[in-house]
Amino acid sequence: MICMNFGGTQVRVERKKRTESPLFQKVLGIGIALLLVILVTGIIIALSGKSPIAAFQCMIKGAFGTKNSVAETLIKAVPLLLSGLGLTICYRTGLTSVGSEGQIIMGGLMATIVGVNLGGLPAPVVIPMAMIAGILGGGIWAGIAGLLKAKLGVSEVINTIMLNYVATYLVAYLVDGPIQEAAGHYPQSDLLGKNAWLPIILPGTRMHLGVILAAVSVVLVYMLLWKLPLGYQMRAVGNNPIAAKTNGINVARNMVLAMFLSGAFAGLAGSVEIMGIHHRLMNGFSSSYGFDSMAVALLGGLHPVGVTIAAIFFGALRTGANTMQRTLQVPVSLVNVIQGLVILFVLMQALLSRFTIRIIQRNAKEKGAKQHA
Amino acid sequence: MLDIVSGFLEAMVRMACPIMLASLGALFTARSGIINFAMEGIMIMGAFFGVYGSYLSGNPWVGALLGMLGGLAAAVVLGIMSITVKVDQVVAGTGINVLFLGLTSYLCTVLYPDGQPSSVEAFQSVEIPGLSSLPVVGVFFQQNLLVYLAFLLVPLIWYLLNRTTFGLCLRSVGEQPHAADSLGINVNRMRYIAILLAGILGGLGGAALSLGQVSVFMENMTSGRGYVAWSAVTVGKWNPIGIMGASLLFGGAEAVQLRLQALGIEIPQQFFQMLPYLLTMIVLAGVVGRTVGPKAMGKPFVKGER
Secondary structure, three states, X not given: OEEEEEOOEEEEEEEOOOOOOOHHHHHHHHXXXXXXXXXXXXXXXXXXXXXXXXXXXXXXXHXXXXXXXXXXXXXXXXXXXXXXXXXXXXXXXXOOOOOHHHHHHHHHHHHHHHHHHOOOOOHHHHHHHHHHHHHHXXXXXXXXXXXXXXXXXXXXXXXXXXXXHHHHHHHHHHOOOOOOOOOOOOOEOOOOOHHHOOOEOOOOOOOEOHHHHHHHHHXXXXXXXXXXXXXXXXXXXXXXXXXXXHOOOOHHHHHHHHHHHHHHHHHHHHHHHHHHHHOOOEOOOOOOHHHHHHHHHHHOOOOHHHHHHHHHHHHHHHHHHHHHHHHHOOOOOHHHHHHHHHHHHHHHHHHHOOEEEEEEEOOOOOOXXXXXX | OHHHHHHHHHHHHHHHXXXXXXXXXXXXXXXXXXOOOOHHHHHHHHHHHHHHHHHHHOOHHHHHHHHHHHHHHHHHHHHHHHHHOOOOHHHHHHHHHHHHHHHHHHHHHHHOOOOOOOOOOOOOEOOOOOHHHOOOHHHHHOOEHHHHHHHHHHHHHHHHXXXXXXXXXXXXXXXXXXXXXXXXXXXXXXXXXXXXXXXHHHHHHHHHHHHHHHOOOOOOOOOOHHHHHHHHHHHOOOOHHHHHHHHHHHHHHHHHHHHHHHHOOOOOHXXXXXXXXXXXXXXXXXXXXXXXXXXOOOOOOOOOOO
């Protein structure tokens, strides 16, 4: 406890007993964190000799200025949201997965294989099939790390990272060999059959069906975590695995399942990205959506609604940064700087929410300034 | 045949050096009870500032020094987050990695107004007279100075950890921080010292990558070596000699990739590029369960709270 006296007013900072803080305080904390991020980013831009205000204006205009830019923001938010929802399940179960990137890649790979080979089938058949293939691809990839954790106790953190690299090189090999386009010019696959392309839902833009799919997923994940017994079990494992085990919850099974589900959503993100945007598999198609979705999940407070807002924010950041680079020549890598800062400052605000600040009016003479560490 | 073997050994030792330096740094943090997930960010800072220092001064040693300072800066952020603010160390480490991977790419465009020079003054190999002319193993003595330094550090750090008061204090902080605290050891100060050492060695590891191997900085050039270095601590069973073995194993995996490609063997290169990462997974699955890490790993220390 720290007490400070200013004239007749005593300001007291106390450590709280409860760790869960009211929503208002959480939102306030995240708001302060974001302000700090903007401040630090502004300083970095200013140090490179550009005007931070012009840069931020440019970003906002680039992300929300026209119908097309809003659509671009949303389609960039879709993979972030899907993958962030997956991570929400996984983090709530107490597993720290860093593997969304690899799972997105595997999802995209599986969807491509189905989309290229069965592209002749009617759209209502081939689209769900390609998506299920993507979901399985991502889910199984994540499940490997889940199994190794549950059966052998190997850190899922290391394994998910390593699987990212394995997936990257696997796709690099495949698009340069077995599934390379028939023309054989570039390391990329053939185009998916037209029937496997996701339909555009806003004519004149690239906005595709994936936006609706992502919105449905938000509700699904909310239902899973808070309305179904499975979600209750997973959260119990995340809160206290030993207590969960004593109460008859199968910890290992829930861990593997949570990893599978988180990979399934990442895999869906990958298949949507391929079927909605690129329409073919190539190296680096996931453009680090997987890593960014970690920041999205955290910033969203591991709640589907929060994750949605965070995903749109990060989607806007990506779209806006592209405009900023074109107009002001501020390097687009600034987005990574902003994302790193967001993670760190949002973590720091969790510290603030552990304390309450009380202001008490009283006579300063009664008690001198006291400090306890 | 002898040429192939010695070529492979030479590449193995050279490739192992950055990982070994970073891993020895991560060892200090691990033994003091901190999960150093930020090693990727620490190494990329070392790699970037190593090249920048050499670009400014024309001297690779100035580069190495600046690289260490860069690594230190990233490590201090981890220290503040994990020791003072007491947040989840893996998540904080992820944030640090994203931040510094972005920042180094950003600085790369900002600090080199005319584009990055194609190469800077790098560390040259120094032959040790007599030993370097031995058949096959002679290649061990034709390395750059950072490689010799990395191998020299192994016994030094082993001695420091196992035979000095400082080492005992550091290990006790990682095992039983409350017991250490009751004996008058300043737990958080010990952990900050570990963070500083990890920053210096990790930064040097990054510089060994950019100045000891290619003499240029590339975006995201560490490509997961920080994570590999961190895994090497577990694979090496939390001691410097084990870490040397683990680093050589990973260095060997990278060297195989280079050598077999050069020999024109008909296996796609991407499979060799996967090798270090697959090897990490396999070795970890075999090792974990048979080793016990520091007990207080990942747990922030709060005086008087259990």
